[in-house]
Amino acid sequence: MKKLANTQGFSAVIGVAVMLIAFTVIDFDGWWTANTIASVLQFASILGILAMGQALVIMTGEIDLSVGSVYGLAGVAFVTLGGTLGVPAGVLAALLIAAAVGLLQGLAVVRGGVPSMIVTLGGLFTARGIIYVWTGGSVRAFPEEARNYWLTKLLGGNLFGVDAPILWMLTVLGVLSVVMLKMRFGNRLLATGGGLASAQSRGVRTGRIKIAAFVLSALLAGFAAIVTLSDDPQTHVTLGELMELEAIAAAVIGGCLLSGGRGSLLGAVLGALIIVSFRYELIALGAPSAWYQTFVGIVLIIAVIANQNLARWAMQKT
Amino acid sequence: MASSQPLIQVKNLDLYFGSFHALKNVSVDFRAGELVGLVGDNGAGKTTLIRVLCGLHAPTSGEVYFDGARVTTFHPKLAIDFGIETIQQSVGLCDNLSIARNFYLGREPVKRILGIPFLDFRVMRDMSAKVIRQFGLRDNVSVDDEVERLSGGERQSVKIGRAVEFKNRVVIMDEPTNHLSVREREHVNELAVQLKEQGLLVIYITHDIFQVHKLADRIVIMENGEVVKDARTTEMSAEALEEVIRHGGRVVEKRSAK
Numbered sequence: 345m346k347k348l349a350n351t352q353g354f355s356a357v358i359g360v361a362v363m364l365i366a367f368t369v370i371d372f373d374g375w376w377t378a379n380t381i382a383s384v385l386q387f388a389s390i391l392g393i394l395a396m397g398q399a400l401v402i403m404t405g406e407i408d409l410s411v412g413s414v415y416g417l418a419g420v421a422f423v424t425l426g427g428t429l430g431v432p433a434g435v436l437a438a439l440l441i442a443a444a445v446g447l448l449q450g451l452a453v454v455r456g457g458v459p460s461m462i463v464t465l466g467g468l469f470t471a472r473g474i475i476y477v478w479t480g481g482s483v484r485a486f487p488e489e490a491r492n493y494w495l496t497k498l499l500g501g502n503l504f505g506v507d508a509p510i511l512w513m514l515t516v517l518g519v520l521s522v523v524m525l526k527m528r529f530g531n532r533l534l535a536t537g538g539g540l541a542s543a544q545s546r547g548v549r550t551g552r553i554k555i556a557a558f559v560l561s562a563l564l565a566g567f568a569a570i571v572t573l574s575d576d577p578q579t580h581v582t583l584g585e586l587m588e589l590e591a592i593a594a595a596v597i598g599g600c601l602l603s604g605g606r607g608s609l610l611g612a613v614l615g616a617l618i619i620v621s622f623r624y625e626l627i628a629l630g631a632p633s634a635w636y637q638t639f640v641g642i643v644l645i646i647a648v649i650a651n652q653n654l655a656r657w658a659m660q661k662t
Numbered sequence: 663m664a665s666s667q668p669l670i671q672v673k674n675l676d677l678y679f680g681s682f683h684a685l686k687n688v689s690v691d692f693r694a695g696e697l698v699g700l701v702g703d704n705g706a707g708k709t710t711l712i713r714v715l716c717g718l719h720a721p722t723s724g725e726v727y728f729d730g731a732r733v734t735t736f737h738p739k740l741a742i743d744f745g746i747e748t749i750q751q752s753v754g755l756c757d758n759l760s761i762a763r764n765f766y767l768g769r770e771p772v773k774r775i776l777g778i779p780f781l782d783f784r785v786m787r788d789m790s791a792k793v794i795r796q797f798g799l800r801d802n803v804s805v806d807d808e809v810e811r812l813s814g815g816e817r818q819s820v821k822i823g824r825a826v827e828f829k830n831r832v833v834i835m836d837e838p839t840n841h842l843s844v845r846e847r848e849h850v851n852e853l854a855v856q857l858k859e860q861g862l863l864v865i866y867i868t869h870d871i872f873q874v875h876k877l878a879d880r881i882v883i884m885e886n887g888e889v890v891k892d893a894r895t896t897e898m899s900a901e902a903l904e905e906v907i908r909h910g911g912r913v914v915e916k917r918s919a920k
Contacts, residue, residue: 527779542756547741
């Protein structure tokens, strides 16, 4: 119990449990249907992939406001270039563009010494602007051939009867969790966020760690866009708008401290699940869709308070 | 016992922070097998000098030689690779990580599974526990516990244990006995002497000239960014050295020069 409570993301597990009980009581028939669960899991997986990247950046003590725009830009690149140059080239180009944005932002933060909130706010606007210029405001879609291409099916279709985004999210979660918990990079990333000067005094190259986190965050945003658009390959200029805030909210609900050094990738995914479930269920219950944002706000604040107190309470009990 | 060639040689070192002249033409030698007390008031430049030696600041001008070779780039990683271990007051441990993870931070042991390097937790736990237990870590504290839970003395134990464990050539102790109980303090001082007897260079920074005079072979006094006295403990008593600090190094130097 103590060890579990000590784990970041503990309150997200409780949060998911409470939420599921509440939805079961309020709307058993509407919630527990194969359709609802499938849609919620699919969208939660996509937001979860973004939230994991966000969590990595937050754990280093920085923040990435650009992921929504990077998601949009990578999506536009994937659909536009994938349609003309072929799907593999589209995937590659989208990931390269995302990685380049992450690298530039990381360099500006680390070498330029500009606060990440400013750098990535700039990234948010810049990438969004490029989307407008590139598409001219028009909707882009895959031609039939690209839609049916094997890679498109692999990324966004159905594998073994499960929606592909869920499997991709689980893969990313598995790999990154091992990297964070069992490898040098994870140890040094947490050290960078938990005690920058101490980490530097031990020879940890904290600048490189931060740059790597920004690149990973952007790459995951790009990957999430590719997975989304492989399922439904058309874009519009607002693609990914406000997703940066949902990703941050998911990471924070999942136990990330904005001061850095503490966080959980599983928690970030569960945070994404909570956000998407609320949106879905509120709409299903017939609440005006605008209420969703209010609810996310309330859940966010409750989650942060819970993160601070729940672990302490559980530890006192044992 | 100390060898004749200096292990660390600092020549005409100047360091500016903007317009602030933090180190002024500092020249000092340190030899292997020596315990040197670096003494001076707050703001004297002791810690700044040490931060150059452990790679955190690059000097504005002047030269630093390590083992006879000129040092041109200053980075903490390089200092660690040279075998310079620094025990500082406020930095060195990340509160959010376990003792074992902190102990090996920056040089984590790995075991390869299918060629992929994974942290070797068995080595990290066993070795850090074995070393740190010698330095007064309570039995009810596990090396899996986060450093946040440790007392000031226990934190020092972890840092000193780390300095002992890795085969270092230089151990720099920056006010190592602050926040320690009397017994812990004695233990740390014994340890400093032990390190020296093993042939390491130990640089011991403190305000307390009387404490370090008992341990050190040499005392270097700094004031306002300058070295104002460099004397063997056999040549000058602690009282005489305290006079130098109390009245300002330069005044005494000028008098003795007359």
